[in-house]
Amino acid sequence: MNADRFDLGGGEPIITLRDVAKSYWREALEIPVLQGIDLEIPRGAYIALMGPSGSGKTTLLNLVAGIDRPTGGSLEVCGHELNALDDDQLAAWRNAHVGFIFQNYNLVPVLNAFENVELPLLLTGAGRGERRDRVEEALALVNLTDRMWNYPRQLSGGQEQRVAIARAIVTDPDLLVADEPTGALDAKNAEEVLALMARLNSEYQKTIVMVTHDPKAAHHARHQIHLEKGVLDKAVEVNR
Amino acid sequence: MRWMALIWKSLMRSKRRTLLIVGSLILSVFTVAVLQSLLTTLDAVTNNPNSSNRLVVRHKSGLTQMLPRSYEAYLRQQSEVETVCALQWFGGYYQDPRNFFANFASDETTLFQTFREEFGVAGITEAQIKEYLRDGAGCIVGESLAQKNGWKVGDVVPLTGTIFPINPRLTIRLIYKSPKPSDENVLHFHYKVLEEGVPRMKGLVGSFWVRTHRPEDIPRFIERVDRHYANSAYETLTETENAFNLSFVKMLGNIGAIIQGITAAVVVAILIVTGNTMATAIRERTTEIAVFRAMGFSAGRVLALLLSEGVLLVGAGGGLGVLLANLAAGGVRESLGVAMPFFADFAILPDTVLACMAGALGIGVLATFVPAYAATRRPITDGLKAIG
Numbered sequence: 001m002n003a004d005r006f007d008l009g010g011g012e013p014i015i016t017l018r019d020v021a022k023s024y025w026r027e028a029l030e031i032p033v034l035q036g037i038d039l040e041i042p043r044g045a046y047i048a049l050m051g052p053s054g055s056g057k058t059t060l061l062n063l064v065a066g067i068d069r070p071t072g073g074s075l076e077v078c079g080h081e082l083n084a085l086d087d088d089q090l091a092a093w094r095n096a097h098v099g100f101i102f103q104n105y106n107l108v109p110v111l112n113a114f115e116n117v118e119l120p121l122l123l124t125g126a127g128r129g130e131r132r133d134r135v136e137e138a139l140a141l142v143n144l145t146d147r148m149w150n151y152p153r154q155l156s157g158g159q160e161q162r163v164a165i166a167r168a169i170v171t172d173p174d175l176l177v178a179d180e181p182t183g184a185l186d187a188k189n190a191e192e193v194l195a196l197m198a199r200l201n202s203e204y205q206k207t208i209v210m211v212t213h214d215p216k217a218a219h220h221a222r223h224q225i226h227l228e229k230g231v232l233d234k235a236v237e238v239n240r
Numbered sequence: 241m242r243w244m245a246l247i248w249k250s251l252m253r254s255k256r257r258t259l260l261i262v263g264s265l266i267l268s269v270f271t272v273a274v275l276q277s278l279l280t281t282l283d284a285v286t287n288n289p290n291s292s293n294r295l296v297v298r299h300k301s302g303l304t305q306m307l308p309r310s311y312e313a314y315l316r317q318q319s320e321v322e323t324v325c326a327l328q329w330f331g332g333y334y335q336d337p338r339n340f341f342a343n344f345a346s347d348e349t350t351l352f353q354t355f356r357e358e359f360g361v362a363g364i365t366e367a368q369i370k371e372y373l374r375d376g377a378g379c380i381v382g383e384s385l386a387q388k389n390g391w392k393v394g395d396v397v398p399l400t401g402t403i404f405p406i407n408p409r410l411t412i413r414l415i416y417k418s419p420k421p422s423d424e425n426v427l428h429f430h431y432k433v434l435e436e437g438v439p440r441m442k443g444l445v446g447s448f449w450v451r452t453h454r455p456e457d458i459p460r461f462i463e464r465v466d467r468h469y470a471n472s473a474y475e476t477l478t479e480t481e482n483a484f485n486l487s488f489v490k491m492l493g494n495i496g497a498i499i500q501g502i503t504a505a506v507v508v509a510i511l512i513v514t515g516n517t518m519a520t521a522i523r524e525r526t527t528e529i530a531v532f533r534a535m536g537f538s539a540g541r542v543l544a545l546l547l548s549e550g551v552l553l554v555g556a557g558g559g560l561g562v563l564l565a566n567l568a569a570g571g572v573r574e575s576l577g578v579a580m581p582f583f584a585d586f587a588i589l590p591d592t593v594l595a596c597m598a599g600a601l602g603i604g605v606l607a608t609f610v611p612a613y614a615a616t617r618r619p620i621t622d623g624l625k626a627i628g
Contacts, residue, residue, distance in 0.1 A: 059621075062620075062621050065534070067533075067534050067620040067621055067624075068619070068620070068621050087538070087539060088538045088539075088540070091533065091536050091537065091538040091539075092536060092538070093536075094534065094535065094536045095535060095536020095537075096536070100531070100534050100535065102531070102624070106527060106528070106531045106624075108528060108531075109253070110249040110250060110252065110253045111241070111246075111249060114241075115241045115245075115246075115249075118241050119246075119532075119535060120535045120536060122241070122243070122246070123535075123536050123537065123541075167535075
């Protein structure tokens with residue numbers, strides 16, 4: 001591994017964080033979670049955020065994904081200054097630019113795989129035919145065309161996560177954020193999911209930011225960023 | 241997938257819960273619709289627009305006491321009076337005591353004029369009336385009553401008296417149609433059948449039904465008649481027909497307050513039940529709501545989806561409740577309408593349907609809004625952390 005600090009390979013930044021801070025308040029007590037985060041992530045990067053529990057990696061991921069707001073500093077992601085967007089604008093921005101992959105898949109149990117993947121497209125104004133084409137394309141990419149009418153309860157954990165990935169990419173977002181995407185999977189399924197994410201990064205140029213505890217998962221990324229007690233500790237390039 | 245499909249599938253997430261809440265809504269709306277319609281029906285009895293210029297003159301001591309028929313002459317002399325009809329409740333039955341319906345001995349000469357709205361006189365020919373007047377043992381019956389018993393003009397109806405010791409055999413001379421079903425469950429026969437058959441009734445009658453020229457004449461007329469017969473052997477109580485009917489309704493107690501009390505209790509109970517159910521259903525979906533919002537659904541859109549679920553749920557329950565109430569109303573009309581004529585008009589009126597549906601939808605919105613609003617205000621990151 002290359003241990004150069006915060007050198008993520010250059011190129012046009014898709015994520016720029018300037019002095020970002022995040023604190024939570026418990027009554028009058030301020031609990032700082034992130035402090036003074038300065039970071040540029042170039043388009044097409046595949047980053048693994050690592051660090052011990054409570055180091056702030058998920059909080060950083062949430063800020064980058066626009067589902068949480070910083071208490072200080074500025075974030076520019078996919079060409080938008082997130083602090084300048086109101087809640088509805090931020091929601092529309094997420095729909096257009098960010099795909100989410102969760103540890104527990106978080107599929108809607110009453111919808112089949114096709115409908116789960118179609119969900120984010122309902123907000124795009126795409127017609128029925130276009131939605132169908134895009135859903136089928138996304139499910140084909142995760143190799144689940146034959147399971148598109150199955151409900152989550154009829155799928156294995158690995159298949160559920162692949163449906164979740166199809167849902168994340170169906171709107172063709174610039175950025176994929178993944179929080180412990182293999183945390184609930186066995187080794188074989190985890191490997192399949194990680195391979196799929198690597199393919200999305202290499203073939204489809206999706207920028208991926210992944211939080212993980214698992215060194216094997218982190219090894220699939222191109223860079224690892226380590227956090228320690230809410231501050232960036234180091235960035236390392238993964239040598240394969 | 242369309243938005244409606246998404247809402248429907250979300251509602252069907254827990255079929256048992258959905259069916260139970262719809263079931264409780266059906267029962268509640270059914271109860272409210274039936275009770276409110278009962279109130280409306282009773283209200284119509286005591287606020288009959290046809291009664292606006294009709295009065296009842298009866299014995300001050302009660303309905304079981306008689307008045308001399310000679311009073312009729314005095315009543316007719318009053319300038320306000322258009323017509324007077326002597327009327328006596330006969331209380332007979334046909335074949336079986338359970339086959340009970342309203343039947344009266346009445347002054348055949350003034351009956352049609354006094355109750356012209358009820359008899360739908362426009363549809364009755366002079367010849368039919370003459371036929372009835374000609375036959376002293378004739379009777380007239382409403383079409384609804386005739387249909388129930390399979391009667392037609394010319395049939396003989398033997399009535400068994402329960403108050404008076406006679407069993408008249410009456411020949412149907414006229415079957416009339418009336419604008420209100422309740423007015424078609426009645427039989428009238430000539431007053432002299434009663435007078436001749438029951439010696440103690442000679443020259444006596446239970447009540448006079450007076451039609452005045454104008455409603456404004458009524459207060460003056462009431463005051464004069466009752467004053468005229470004050471301190472006589474047969475003191476009178478004169479009142480409007482609506483007031484007369486109200487005295488019967490009052491025998492049921494303060495039914496309006498009872499019904500409104502039950503309605504309020506049902507509404508509060510269903511609001512609590514629906515609110516609790518929706519709160520539970522939404523709480524179980526905390527993570528899912530957060531995922532929706534992470535994917536780009538705005539808080540407002542999620543709120544609208546959740547509210548749509550609540551409204552659809554109570555709309556279905558309310559609609560089915562009203563439908564069931566309508567079916568039940570038909571059963572009430574059929575089973576009670578003859579014995580208690582005002583039930584022949586029992587119906588779930590459009591106003592009641594609208595009020596029930598508006599109430600149900602209001603409950604749906606209110607019961608869903610509070611937990612749904614709270615859920616959409618919760619930070620997405622908190623929702624994702626929740627055990628869903």
